[in-house]
Amino acid sequence: MTQPVHFETYTPEEPSRPRDPRFRAMAVSGGLAVVLCAAAVLLPSPYVIESPGPTFNTIGEVNGQPLIHVEGRESFPPQGELDLTTVYVSGGPNGQVNVLDTFRAWVDPDENVRPEQLVYPEGTTPSDVQEQNAVAMTSSQESAIAAALSHEDIAYTEELSVAGLAAGSASEGALQEGDVLRAIDGEEIENIETLRSALRDAGGAPATLSILRDGVEEEVSVTPRQSEEGNYQLGILLASTFDFPFDVTIQLDNVGGPSAGMMFALGIIDTLTEGDLTGGRHFAGTGTIDSTGAVGRIGGIAQKLVAARAAGADFFLAPEGNCDDVVGHIPDGLTVVKVATLDEAFDAVETLGAGGDRAGLPSC
Numbered sequence: 001m002t003q004p005v006h007f008e009t010y011t012p013e014e015p016s017r018p019r020d021p022r023f024r025a026m027a028v029s030g031g032l033a034v035v036l037c038a039a040a041v042l043l044p045s046p047y048v049i050e051s052p053g054p055t056f057n058t059i060g061e062v063n064g065q066p067l068i069h070v071e072g073r074e075s076f077p078p079q080g081e082l083d084l085t086t087v088y089v090s091g092g093p094n095g096q097v098n099v100l101d102t103f104r105a106w107v108d109p110d111e112n113v114r115p116e117q118l119v120y121p122e123g124t125t126p127s128d129v130q131e132q133n134a135v136a137m138t139s140s141q142e143s144a145i146a147a148a149l150s151h152e153d154i155a156y157t158e159e160l161s162v163a164g165l166a167a168g169s170a171s172e173g174a175l176q177e178g179d180v181l182r183a184i185d186g187e188e189i190e191n192i193e194t195l196r197s198a199l200r201d202a203g204g205a206p207a208t209l210s211i212l213r214d215g216v217e218e219e220v221s222v223t224p225r226q227s228e229e230g231n232y233q234l235g236i237l238l239a240s241t242f243d244f245p246f247d248v249t250i251q252l253d254n255v256g257g258p259s260a261g262m263m264f265a266l267g268i269i270d271t272l273t274e275g276d277l278t279g280g281r282h283f284a285g286t287g288t289i290d291s292t293g294a295v296g297r298i299g300g301i302a303q304k305l306v307a308a309r310a311a312g313a314d315f316f317l318a319p320e321g322n323c324d325d326v327v328g329h330i331p332d333g334l335t336v337v338k339v340a341t342l343d344e345a346f347d348a349v350e351t352l353g354a355g356g357d358r359a360g361l362p363s364c
Helices: 021-042 099-106 126-151 192-202 261-272 301-310 320-326 342-353
Strands: 047-057 068-071 081-090 112-115 157-165 180-184 207-213 216-222 236-243 247-250 282-285 315-319 335-339
Touching: 047 099, 047 301, 068 261, 081 261, 081 301, 099 112, 126 236, 126 247, 126 261, 126 342, 180 192, 192 207, 261 282, 261 315, 261 342, 282 301, 282 342, 301 315, 301 320, 315 320, 315 342, 320 335, 335 342
Parallel strands: 081 282, 282 315, 315 335
Antiparallel strands: 047 081, 047 112, 068 247, 157 180, 157 236, 180 207, 207 216
């Protein structure tokens, strides 16, 4: 029987040589690069990234159902596109972004990077964000319904109540959360514009407010304070409770915040009236709205402009208060129309939908 043969290997030592100092420098540099790359991928960044989000046609369907549904009054399903626009927000309470993502967003002209503390107060949790967005969306939808009905001269009732007091409020000691505002200086408060007009006309004089507190009517006096913008304010946060003559349901999941209000209102008007407001043209837009039809500024408009054009929109309705943010960020092929009220937004869509001249409409 043949016995197995075991070999032992031997490698003779080479004469030792001085090590090239460049080798050590390269090794250190390479190790540092690996560490930095790992940090870029793994380390969280104290920023949030805003990027273009999806658009939704307010006079179209979502998951096979009309986004806006009217019950209790005749409606006219319109054709065309009145898109609300959204922004993706990455980072913050919903999961921090890493350094690499932040650098990538910084060099992407379609994205915006902002310090987290400017977007979310310290201690904000994911459930806080979800709740705030849901409340803002619900309030936006109710205000949009009210504004649309006002535009169509359809009567409804609105009740204003105190939702909270600002720090150092002029109303401290006089008003409290839950108070229902009935009248100011003897004039019935029908909506927020009644309150604003009365304060403006009084020029800072003490206001007598008739309120309902715990079911008991009372009168209190508040001396408003002038804001930096020159408006006279009571220093209170207001909540509106509406009573509409028929039901309007807006079905849209996973979208929060107040900035779709104006587009909701336009969609409701188009649904309540015969014909197609858009004339088959593709509109998009953004803007908060209150029950009087005032359109307010929003955040992330540069990303919304990109989202609108990517979805095929030809025209974009932008709040007047956002004009400084619009300039320099308008994608090729998109026409921006500046609006301050729902009436202006409606007139712009009606004009352009009928083939009118865009040159006569205000822009940023």
